[in-house]
Amino acid sequence: MRHGKQFRVTGWALLLSCPSLLVAQAQPGYVTEPSKRIPIVYDADVVVAGAGISGIMAALAAAKHGAKTVLIERYSSVGGVSGPGLNAGGGNQQPGPRPMVMEDKNGVSVPKDISIYPDIAGMTKLFAQRLIQLKKEKNIASHRLAASHSINYLATIMLQEASVEVLVSTLVTDPIMDGNTVKGVFIENKSGRGAVRAKVVIDATGEADVARRAGATIIQPKDSYQMVDAHSPNGIGLFAYVGGVDWKLYLEAIAKNGKDFEGKFSPRDVEKFAQIAVSKSSENNTVLSQQEGDIGSVKIQVVRVNDYSRHDGGKAEDR
Ligand SMILES: Cc1cc2nc3c(=O)[nH]c(=O)nc-3n(C[C@H](O)[C@H](O)[C@H](O)COP(=O)(O)OP(=O)(O)OC[C@H]3O[C@@H](n4cnc5c(N)ncnc54)[C@H](O)[C@@H]3O)c2cc1C
Numbered sequence: 172m173r174h175g176k177q178f179r180v181t182g183w184a185l186l187l188s189c190p191s192l193l194v195a196q197a198q199p200g201y202v203t204e205p206s207k208r209i210p211i212v213y214d215a216d217v218v219v220a221g222a223g224i225s226g227i228m229a230a231l232a233a234a235k236h237g238a239k240t241v242l243i244e245r246y247s248s249v250g251g252v253s254g255p256g257l258n259a260g261g262g263n264q265q266p267g268p269r270p271m272v273m274e275d276k277n278g279v280s281v282p283k284d285i286s287i288y289p290d291i292a293g294m295t296k297l298f299a300q301r302l303i304q305l306k307k308e309k310n311i312a313s314h315r316l317a318a319s320h321s322i323n324y325l326a327t328i329m330l331q332e333a334s335v336e337v338l339v340s341t342l343v344t345d346p347i348m349d350g351n352t353v354k355g356v357f358i359e360n361k362s363g364r365g366a367v368r369a370k371v372v373i374d375a376t377g378e379a380d381v382a383r384r385a386g387a388t389i390i391q392p393k394d395s396y397q398m399v400d401a402h403s404p405n406g407i408g409l410f411a412y413v414g415g416v417d418w419k420l421y422l423e424a425i426a427k428n429g430k431d432f433e434g435k436f437s438p439r440d441v442e443k444f445a446q447i448a449v450s451k452s453s454e455n456n457t458v459l460s461q462q463e464g465d466i467g468s469v470k471i472q473v474v475r476v477n478d479y480s481r482h483d484g485g486k487a488e489d490r
Contacts, residue, residue, distance in 0.1 A: 209357065209366045213336060215241045218369035220343040220356055223251020226375030227326045232294045233371075234333035241336045241367055243343050243358060249330070251377065254323040301325055346372065346385040353385050 217233040219226045222244035230242040248255050291299060305325055311317050330337050340360055347355035347366060355368035374381040383389050 207364075209364055211368055212358070212365040213241045213367045213369075215239045215336070215367060215369045217241070217371045217373065218243065218356055218367045219373045219375055220381050221245075221251065221374070221376035222249035222254075222326075222337065222339070223256075223375060223377055224253045224322070224326075225377075226251070226373070227330065228294045228298065229373045229375055230335045230337075231298075231329055231333050233373075234330075234335045235294070238371075239336075240333075241338065241369070242330065243338045243341050243356070243367070245340070245342045247340045248323050249326050249337065249339070250319065250323040254319055254326070256319070298325070298329065301329070343376065343381060344384075346381050348385065351386075353381065356381060 216238035217230070217240045219230045219233070219240065219242045222230070222242050226242060226244070227249060230240050234240045242249075244251075246255055250256070302321060302325055305311065305321060311321055327337075338358065338360070342359045343356045344359050344364075345357045346353045347357060347368065353372045355366060356372060358365050358367060372381060379387070379389055
């Protein structure tokens with residue numbers, strides 16, 4: 172009790188000594204941000220917002236053509252969903268057209284004759300070729316954790332080679348507007364707020380942050396993106412790795428419980444979670460190996476249901 176009283180007295184003392192807080196109290200719902208001069212930290216030809224695989228390729232391609240390029244990423248490393256998001260390991264790492272291969276329920280690879288991956292070209296092809304070379308040289312294991320870090324590592328090297336200026340741990344906030352034209356972006360990081368001016372602004376945020384804030388009409392599905400397309404950008408999730416799996420017991424449990432097994436998943440139930448993690452990864456073809464004791468993986472993605480229409484004056488179009 173004594174501590175509580177002391178705390179309340181201190182809180183009021185702070186409030187009374189801070190006039191701006193009193194203003195905020197007087198107008199509930201809004202505060203007014205004072206205007207200020209923002210330093211131009213870069214004057215570039217091209218600025219790319221978001222360093223996922225799209226932003227990396229855009230920045231590399233721009234720099235290759237001689238453009239002074241700045242790439243800005245909110246997280247502390249590049250790669251996005253394919254990097255720190257740990258979702259690498261799919262078709263984007265294999266150059267060249269080939270039949271789509273699926274695994275049957277016994278884990279045997281079966282070519283699907285209905286679909287082929289198209290050939291990849293340009294910077295993407297170069298990146299994929301170097302990735303394969305890197306994996307061979309460094310004898311990198313073939314699983315998602317290693318693949319994601321390889322993408323991050325290689326991208327960082329290639330961005331340096333191309334003299335792309337990379338700002339990590341930096342959030343792109345608002346576009347710099349000149350009438351209807353985007354002339355750069357405002358950024359925020361530990362150094363404060365800054366401006367990056369550019370002739371060309373590329374929005375590779377995965378969620379059209381820059382375009383949306385510039386007032387562009389955004390197509391917003393009625394359902395969450397994840398419900399429309401499981402591959403849609405939905406932010407970086409959480410990967411759980413499950414080690415020491417007894418595959419025999421696991422297969423027995425699946426055979427016994429069937430589909431019901433999956434339905435009983437609860438994130439709070441750690442034991443069940445581990446079991447489901449393994450069964451999910453098996454379904455999604457993401458089990459690293461089915462040798463006894465090897466690890467399985469599953470990605471848990473937090474699906475963000477953004478109601479943009481509340482924030483952009485109703486410009487989002489419902490589909
Ligand atoms: C479960 C799943 C499986 C998939 N499997 C495959 C597959 O097998 N093969 C395949 O080719 N593709 C696959 N994909 C799709 C592929 O992973 C994505 O399409 C691709 O990684 C998206 O890249 P991106 O650069 O467009 O977006 P992202 O990877 O989302 O990158 C956006 C980047 O922008 C950053 N950012 C966002 N907002 C801001 C901001 N305001 N300021 C600064 N930075 C910001 C983010 O941090 C992120 O790094 C899969 C996707 C999922 C979810």
